Amino acid sequence: MNRFVNRMIGAARLDVSVYEEVEHDRSATAQAAGVVVLASLAAGIGVLGHAGIGGLFAVTLAALVSWVISAAIIWFVGTKLLAQAQTEADIGQLLRTMGFAMAPGLLRIFEIIPVLGAIVAFVVWIWLLVTLVVAVRQALDFNNTPRAIAVCVIGWIIQLVLSGLLGGLLLSGSTPAPAGGAI
Numbered sequence: 001m002n003r004f005v006n007r008m009i010g011a012a013r014l015d016v017s018v019y020e021e022v023e024h025d026r027s028a029t030a031q032a033a034g035v036v037v038l039a040s041l042a043a044g045i046g047v048l049g050h051a052g053i054g055g056l057f058a059v060t061l062a063a064l065v066s067w068v069i070s071a072a073i074i075w076f077v078g079t080k081l082l083a084q085a086q087t088e089a090d091i092g093q094l095l096r097t098m099g100f101a102m103a104p105g106l107l108r109i110f111e112i113i114p115v116l117g118a119i120v121a122f123v124v125w126i127w128l129l130v131t132l133v134v135a136v137r138q139a140l141d142f143n144n145t146p147r148a149i150a151v152c153v154i155g156w157i158i159q160l161v162l163s164g165l166l167g168g169l170l171l172s173g174s175t176p177a178p179a180g181g182a183i
Contacts, residue, residue: 004031011035011100011131019138022096029092032099036067039105046111046121066159067102071095073158078140078151086141097135104128 007028010018022028040063044056071094079089104127111117129152137148 004034007031007100008035008103008106011135012103012127014131014134016134016138018100019097019135022100023089023093023139025096026092028096029099032096033064033067035099035102035105036063039063039102039108042106042109043111046108046117063102067099068095069162070155070159071098073162074098074136074151074155077154077158078136078142081154082147082151083140084142084147086143089140093139094136097139098132101131101135102128104131 007018007022011022022032037060040060041056043063044059071091075089075091075094078094079087104124107120107124110120113120133145133148133152136142136151137145140148140151142148142151
């Protein structure tokens with residue numbers, strides 16, 4: 001447990017050695033998933049007053065699905081489109097580094113505090129962007145941060161487009177009410 005907590009603290013502190021450690025420790029994948037779950041639970045508790053228990057479950061499930069999809073997209077962009085000569089990574093490495101990059105998200109529990117919640121949300125959002133860039137840079141063995149930022153931005157755009165397409169497909173598959181009114 002102590003190692004897990006130390007890894008989360010190190011990741012939040014942008015300690016590159018922690019990202020390198022979890023990148024290469026295949027047994028850390030479950031820990032990375034644990035960070036994602038804890039951060040999403042904290043976010044869910046932070047909005048609990050607005051969304052209820054169902055919202056807490058939905059936020060956690062969405063975070064896990066998003067984590068896996070994001071890692072796959074970032075892997076593709078970083079290893080196929082913007083790779084450097086030394087880039088060598090698998091999806092597991094991205095899952096681990098990106099999972100631990102979610103460590104600052106545990107602070108989202110404080111979003112439940114009126115007025116302070118919005119400030120916490122903003123600060124944590126910025127912090128998560130920075131930890132994600134560091135995680136991607138280390139997992140993809142990039143020697144510069146701008147390339148990692150580019151991979152993250154392109155990955156984010158791809159994820160938005162895919163989400164929009166999926167949303168459109170889901171909406172287009174809905175059945176309209178019969179002519180003349182309610183069902």
